[in-house]
Amino acid sequence: MNTPNLSRRRFLQTSALAGLGASLAGLSLGGGNAAAQTMTPPKEGVDQGRVLPRPAGQKPVHALITHPLERVRVAVIGLHRGLTHVQAALDLEFADVIAVCDILDDRARQAADECERRRGKRPVVYSGTEKIWEQMVERDDIDVVYIATPWAWHVPMALRTMECGKHAFLEVAAAVTVEECWRLVNTSERTQRHCVMLENCCYGENELFVLNMAREGVFGELTHAECAYIHDLRRVLFELGGEGDWRRNYHWQLDGNLYPTHGLGPVAQYLGIGGGDQFKFIVSMSSRERNLTKHRDEQKPNGGRHAGEKYVCGDMNTSLVKTELGRTIMIQHDVVSPRPYSRINALSGTGGTFFDYPARLAINDPKSYGLEARGSHEWLGDRDLAAMRQRFTHPLWRKLAERAKGHGHDGMDFVMNWRHLDCVRRGTTPDSVAYDAAAWSCIIELSGRSVATGSLPVVIPDFTRGLWKTMKLLAIADPTSSLS
Ligand SMILES: NC(=O)c1ccc[n+]([C@@H]2O[C@H](COP(=O)([O-])OP(=O)(O)OC[C@H]3O[C@@H](n4cnc5c(N)ncnc54)[C@H](O)[C@@H]3O)[C@@H](O)[C@H]2O)c1
16 A cells, blocks of 8 residues: 555644644643644534534525436545445446546546456546645536544534535545534535435444344343443554554544544434434543553554554543433444453343344233243343344345445444445435534543543533424434335
8 A cells, every 4th residue: 555645744734633722722632732722712603512503505404405416426535435435426326436636646547447357338537636625526427425544634524515516425434523514514505415424334234223123122121331432552653654644643633532523423323312312412531541642652553653653542432422412322342452342332122132243132921922932131142142143133224235245344344335326316414414414523532521520521512402302313314214
């Protein structure tokens, strides 16, 4: 892999990372932070406040209907992770890849080569400079722009994309600061374009299985969920020419949860966050920082050039979110400890409990489902669990399982892309909109705020501005809605 030609100093000048520093001024910022040290003054519709009046000229987007399209024309920026989205689009009979963009010319050309090989038509290539994407999003033959770049670019690219009349499909996390989250919401509402965060974990087989059981009442009244991003990334965080060039920077910027959405997205959908319930406040606590420093000091990656870096992000961050309906969500983040991968993916209610890694289900009244188990003191046996899967596999997964084989992350990347692009094709609202992208992403800054104040509760903004009370369930979560 080649290294994007961006120095660290230039990265710190870009809006998101500089915005993070400005927004977190006064918190525990570590060495090497060149960001400003004063709070960003509140702006209209861009405040930390919980409910703000909707600025004039904006309309809600939770039920945004757009013109149906015969074919969906996509463009992709950032062709490492973004290549997955190119490949998924090439497998969709109703999608065309019109243009591809990466600073690195060879990455853009390789993506274009693949399109040409498989479809016989070469997309237009934009490459060579860090602003070339601006020309691409101005084209008048694109419906959707995928943004799969380092986090600092997500928001500027998404804002411009929507201003230019296209839907913005953003990799995770959509934004790093609360202010950026409001910008996504306000621009989506003003332009009436979708701002969809590409949270592929919402489309995992187990996640859709649990979502379907939740909607079908298996868990009864929902009370508690647990989720995480636990993934040993120590080697990746020092990789040159990839995420190591930018992702480790956040470990000296913020002590909190740097990657909440893989765990939180699915459980937010189980709980109907944004459609009947809403996040209310968060408390967060971090362990001491040890593993990244230890790895750096022992392995001396890249010839020992990182010796001066001071990491402030605790190895394990644990946050608790309380919802308006009194439910609780535990969210963990640990990307530096020697332990196996887990998103926990747990849900509990009056009717039963599910835990993942590995998948386990306990049911309060197994007999009502014709199961062999006698009660909920033990997890269901293999036969019972298989019977529940047979009955409650989500219709979307049933429909797409075969086609998803061989695609990224056990097929969930394909299911997600099929679903979002199919919504755009039909002109219906995607399963998650700007409010969800903002609510799930704002945990980054807010967990940091709570950690920095001795784990005090921090209010979570209501990006729907009160609409959550009346918003319908997501189509994907509504057992009565057709997904065909
Ligand atoms: N959902 C998932 O499972 C998943 C998996 C991996 C990464 N991601 C997300 O995808 C995004 C990208 O991650 P990655 O691993 O591909 O990072 P990466 O650093 O490996 O690749 C980023 C690519 O973007 C290009 N790029 C950077 N700035 C650009 C600009 N201004 N214009 C055009 N191209 C630019 C780089 O040249 C590079 O090819 C991140 O947001 C990450 O969190 C999500």
